[in-house]
Amino acid sequence: MENFSLILAIVVVTALAFDFTNGFHDTANAMATTISTGALKPKVAVAMSAVLNLVGAFLSVEVANTISKGLVDETGIRPEVIFAALVGAILWNLLTWLVGLPSSSSHALMGGLIGATIASAGVGAVHGDVLVTKVLIPAIAAPLVAGIAALLATRLMYTLGKKADGKAAAKGYRTGQIASAGLVSLAHGTNDAQKTMGIITLALVAGGAVAPDSDPPMWVILSAGLAIALGTYLGGWRIIRTMGKGLTDLQPQQGFAAQTSAATVILASSHLGFSLSTTHSVSGSVMGAGLGRKGGVVRWSTATRMFVAWGLTLPAAALVGALAEYVTGFGAWGTAVVAVFLIASSAAIWKLSRREVVDHTNVNESDEPAGVVTTAIAAVTPPPAGTATEDLTATIPAPSSEPAPSQATV
Numbered sequence: 001m002e003n004f005s006l007i008l009a010i011v012v013v014t015a016l017a018f019d020f021t022n023g024f025h026d027t028a029n030a031m032a033t034t035i036s037t038g039a040l041k042p043k044v045a046v047a048m049s050a051v052l053n054l055v056g057a058f059l060s061v062e063v064a065n066t067i068s069k070g071l072v073d074e075t076g077i078r079p080e081v082i083f084a085a086l087v088g089a090i091l092w093n094l095l096t097w098l099v100g101l102p103s104s105s106s107h108a109l110m111g112g113l114i115g116a117t118i119a120s121a122g123v124g125a126v127h128g129d130v131l132v133t134k135v136l137i138p139a140i141a142a143p144l145v146a147g148i149a150a151l152l153a154t155r156l157m158y159t160l161g162k163k164a165d166g167k168a169a170a171k172g173y174r175t176g177q178i179a180s181a182g183l184v185s186l187a188h189g190t191n192d193a194q195k196t197m198g199i200i201t202l203a204l205v206a207g208g209a210v211a212p213d214s215d216p217p218m219w220v221i222l223s224a225g226l227a228i229a230l231g232t233y234l235g236g237w238r239i240i241r242t243m244g245k246g247l248t249d250l251q252p253q254q255g256f257a258a259q260t261s262a263a264t265v266i267l268a269s270s271h272l273g274f275s276l277s278t279t280h281s282v283s284g285s286v287m288g289a290g291l292g293r294k295g296g297v298v299r300w301s302t303a304t305r306m307f308v309a310w311g312l313t314l315p316a317a318a319l320v321g322a323l324a325e326y327v328t329g330f331g332a333w334g335t336a337v338v339a340v341f342l343i344a345s346s347a348a349i350w351k352l353s354r355r356e357v358v359d360h361t362n363v364n365e366s367d368e369p370a371g372v373v374t375t376a377i378a379a380v381t382p383p384p385a386g387t388a389t390e391d392l393t394a395t396i397p398a399p400s401s402e403p404a405p406s407q408a409t410v
Helices: 006-025 027-036 042-056 062-071 079-098 105-121 128-160 166-206 218-234 237-246 252-272 278-292 300-328 332-353 372-380 389-395
Strands: none
Touching: 006 027, 006 079, 006 105, 006 166, 006 218, 006 332, 027 042, 027 166, 027 218, 027 237, 027 252, 027 278, 042 166, 042 218, 062 105, 062 128, 079 105, 079 166, 079 237, 079 300, 079 332, 105 128, 105 166, 105 278, 105 300, 128 252, 128 278, 166 218, 166 252, 166 278, 237 278, 237 300, 252 278, 278 300, 300 332
16 A cells, blocks of 8 residues: 555545445435335435445445456556546536436446546547446346336236225335335445445556455445445435436335336346446336336426436546546646536535525425326326225315316316
8 A cells, every 4th residue: 555645545535525426316216216105204215225325335346346347448547547537427426416317327437437548548448348238238228127127017016906905005015115225225335336446446556556456445345335325315305306206106016116126127237247327227117117007107308308318428427537637637737627626516516506405305396397198198097996095196186066167177
């Protein structure tokens, strides 16, 4: 550790700052549906998620090794390149959090790293085969697989629950949803905390602090786990609102199906070393669960904005990372300029977020208006048998004591 320089220390601190933003940016992945269905109170949900994220960080290092050893060529990568990559990732995380869009922290980090590496060492320093097989293909496959699994699981839940007592079934599904949400949190720590471990390990290799091809040291694993857990506990309430209420209206059966499907996909990808986006997986499963219930719909206006954000994540973070790397190339003063820019931009985004505060007290107040198609389908489609009372009240207007008008109101 005698080679632990000032720039390396700056990179490690910045990486942990990214891990912190990853935590509150992705809290929605584990707990949005649990909060929206009322299975857990908001503060209890994020506390539970934080603890399980920390535990999950210690379960595997396969994804960390994909980043530190596979995505880019370790040789010739300076610590400043890692710093520039983190700048791109942090700013994208904060911007998408500000507007409440669930985007991929994983792809923001990948994009920043790719852009900074290309700016420093050229296109040849990026391992294209790893990028395609372990980043891009999972990015497309994950939401599709999770969505189809959640759709089928939701239909199965309603089929099995046709003869069940509505209130008892809803209570049982809420209990199952808590367990499945915990599994998603554990999976998130196993997958996403490792990304920061990998980026810190890559920086340590670049700075000469550890040998090439080393696994993450224990202090790296512990610090990354603590950073993502702290961010998770603070709660990314803006994104929780979008994921829990903006995409679709979920009942406990759907929430259980969505969480279980997403957790299965995430844990499988972590075992295989795929740098999967938990955001893509959970978003896909939420939409699949929304479509799986008869009368359930997806708000495609919100989904479209999400898809656009997903498509922009890699190139936008890569562009910022490349520009930051260009400035750091001027020496110590260039690195200082980038650091000041990052701090000032982060402060400005936080100040903008104070204009409309979203927290645990109003996270379930959706400001997404129902579209014409959504309203029409919900109005004419009867709920499935065995659905709890709250299903009925969500789709059928309360009876009025006033006489019905002779003509429909337009």
